Amino acid sequence: MNVMMLMEMASGAMGERVGVQCDDDCWTYEDLFQGAGRLAAQVRESGAEHVAILDESSPAVPLALFGAAWAGKPFVPLNYRLTGPELDALIERITPAVLVTDAARAKELEGRAGLDVINRDDFLGTARSDATLPAPDWSMEPEDIAILLFTSGTTGAPKAAVLRHKHMVSYILGSVEFMGASEEDAALVSVPPYHVAGMAAILSSVYAGRRIVQLARFAPDHWIEVAERTGVTNAFVVPTMLQRIVAEIDDKARKPPSALRSLAYGGGKMPLPVIDRAMQIFPPSVDFTNAYGLTETSSTIAVLGPDDHRVAAFNDDPDVKRRLGSAGKPLPGVEVEIRDENGKAVPLGESGEIWVRGEQVSGEYLGRGSLLVEGGWFPTNDGGSLDAEGYLFVSGRIDDVIVRGGENLSPGEIEDVLHEHAAVGDCAVVGIPDEEWGEGVAAAIVLKRQVEASELQDWVKQHLRSSRVPQLIEFWDELPYNETGKLLRRKVREALGSAS
Numbered sequence: 001m002n003v004m005m006l007m008e009m010a011s012g013a014m015g016e017r018v019g020v021q022c023d024d025d026c027w028t029y030e031d032l033f034q035g036a037g038r039l040a041a042q043v044r045e046s047g048a049e050h051v052a053i054l055d056e057s058s059p060a061v062p063l064a065l066f067g068a069a070w071a072g073k074p075f076v077p078l079n080y081r082l083t084g085p086e087l088d089a090l091i092e093r094i095t096p097a098v099l100v101t102d103a104a105r106a107k108e109l110e111g112r113a114g115l116d117v118i119n120r121d122d123f124l125g126t127a128r129s130d131a132t133l134p135a136p137d138w139s140m141e142p143e144d145i146a147i148l149l150f151t152s153g154t155t156g157a158p159k160a161a162v163l164r165h166k167h168m169v170s171y172i173l174g175s176v177e178f179m180g181a182s183e184e185d186a187a188l189v190s191v192p193p194y195h196v197a198g199m200a201a202i203l204s205s206v207y208a209g210r211r212i213v214q215l216a217r218f219a220p221d222h223w224i225e226v227a228e229r230t231g232v233t234n235a236f237v238v239p240t241m242l243q244r245i246v247a248e249i250d251d252k253a254r255k256p257p258s259a260l261r262s263l264a265y266g267g268g269k270m271p272l273p274v275i276d277r278a279m280q281i282f283p284p285s286v287d288f289t290n291a292y293g294l295t296e297t298s299s300t301i302a303v304l305g306p307d308d309h310r311v312a313a314f315n316d317d318p319d320v321k322r323r324l325g326s327a328g329k330p331l332p333g334v335e336v337e338i339r340d341e342n343g344k345a346v347p348l349g350e351s352g353e354i355w356v357r358g359e360q361v362s363g364e365y366l367g368r369g370s371l372l373v374e375g376g377w378f379p380t381n382d383g384g385s386l387d388a389e390g391y392l393f394v395s396g397r398i399d400d401v402i403v404r405g406g407e408n409l410s411p412g413e414i415e416d417v418l419h420e421h422a423a424v425g426d427c428a429v430v431g432i433p434d435e436e437w438g439e440g441v442a443a444a445i446v447l448k449r450q451v452e453a454s455e456l457q458d459w460v461k462q463h464l465r466s467s468r469v470p471q472l473i474e475f476w477d478e479l480p481y482n483e484t485g486k487l488l489r490r491k492v493r494e495a496l497g498s499a500s
Helices: 004-014 029-046 060-071 084-094 103-109 120-127 165-175 196-208 220-229 239-252 272-281 306-313 318-325 411-419 453-463 489-499
Strands: 018-022 025-028 050-054 075-077 097-101 115-119 145-150 160-164 186-189 211-214 234-237 262-266 287-294 299-304 335-339 352-357 378-386 392-397 402-404 407-409 424-434 438-447 472-475
Touching: 004 029, 004 060, 004 165, 004 196, 018 029, 025 029, 029 060, 029 097, 029 120, 050 060, 050 084, 060 075, 060 120, 060 196, 084 097, 097 103, 097 120, 103 115, 103 120, 115 120, 145 165, 145 196, 160 165, 160 196, 165 196, 165 299, 186 196, 186 220, 196 211, 196 299, 220 239, 234 239, 239 262, 239 272, 272 287, 272 306, 272 318, 272 411, 287 306, 306 318, 335 378, 392 411, 402 424, 402 438, 407 411, 411 424, 411 438, 411 453, 424 489, 438 489, 453 472, 472 489
Parallel strands: 018 211, 050 075, 050 097, 075 145, 097 115, 186 211, 186 234, 234 262, 262 287, 438 472
Antiparallel strands: 018 025, 145 160, 287 299, 335 352, 352 378, 378 392, 402 407, 424 438
C-alpha cells in the first residue's frame, strides 16, 4: 500500500480532470502525478529523510504529500502559526529534511544544517518543469510512514502521530468510491494542511475524482463567495466555521452557495442550535454529515449521515431527535466499544471511554511506540456512550470531566442545555476548585442578548439536576478557539479558576 497508488489511479483514469484549484491556478491529475514524480527525484537527490511543508494551503501541499510518498519519505505538514522557538524544536526533530515554505520564511531558514529549504514558487516551478520523470518505483510496503502530524502540545511537548500508508489507504478504500464524483464536483478545503482533516480531504477527493478548491484562510464571507464562484458542491467545516457561516447568512441576508449539495462537519462538538439553524437556512437538498474521528485513527471513524440528520431533526420522539447530537455509527471495518476505567465493556446507554479498532487505526507516536492494547484496541481518551441502535454519543475528553463530590459531570451535557437558551450564543463549561465538593461547575458564556446569570442557572436547574448548575458564570465577548476550531478549554479553566 502507498498513497501514491491513489494518485496513479486518478491520473490514469481521469488525468485531464482538474484535481486542484487555488484561486486561478489549476492542476489536472496528470499535472499532479508528473509534478509529484519530479519532486520525488529532487527529494531523493537531497538525501533528506522527511519532506516538510510550512505554509498555508496551496498546490504545493498535495504535490509535497504525493512527492514524499513517491520518494519513500514521511510527509510532515507543520503548523505555520507556531512561534519561532516552537518551530525550531519541531524542525530539529525531522532533520535532515526538505522544507517547502513561503519566500520570507525561506530566507529566514536558509543555511540551517540538515535543512534543504525550497521556496514554494520554486517548488511549483520544478513540478511544472520538463524534467524527466523517474520510474514509478515507490515502495508498496504498508508499514512505511506516510504522514507525521504533530499534536498541538497544549499539555507538553508536541507528539508526532504516526500514520502509515496502510492506515491512510485503508481509510480511503473503506469510505470512498473510486471515481465516485462527477467532473463538475468540487470540494472546498478550508482546514489547514497540518490537520488530519486536511490530509483526508486531499486523499478522498483525489480517489473520488473531485476537484479540490483550496481556501488558504477562512472568513465566512470569503468562504461563501469562493464556494459560489467556483461551483463548490461539497465542503467540510469545523463547528466554529459553520456557526460563523450561519451567522453571516442570517445577519446579512446572504444566500447559501447555489451549487452546494453536501456539507460535512467535525473536529469538535457541534451545538444543536447551530446545526438546527443550518438545516433551516440551507436548501433541503443539502446533505449534512457529522464526521467523528481523531488524528490517531486516520480521520473519520463514525458518521451521522444525511438521512439520519433529516429523520432526527424532524422527529417528535426525543430518543430519535437527540441523535442529531450524535456522531452517528461506525464506518464499515471500524469497531467501537465503550469501556469503564478498568477497560471492561459497559452496557448500552452507559457512559465510559470510547475504544476503537480497525485497519485505519494507528494509535502510534514517533519515538513512543504504539498505544494499541491487546486485540488491537485504541483507547481514545474521549468519553461517550452507545444507544440501543448503535449511535455513538461523544461527551468530550475524559480529562475534561468535572468530578463534583465523587459524581462525574459531563461539560458537554451542561453546554447543550445552555445552548438551548435563546440568549446564549456560545458557551464553555469547566471544573474549578471547590473546597467543599473538590470541583465545582463554572461557565463562560457569549451572549446574543442581555440576561442575568441567575436566569441561566435556573434554566440549567430546570433541565438537569442541581449538581449541574454552574456556581460561577462569566460573560465573555468570545471564547478561545485554536485555528482548527478546537475550544481551548484549558484557557477557560485557568481564567475561571482564577476568578473563583
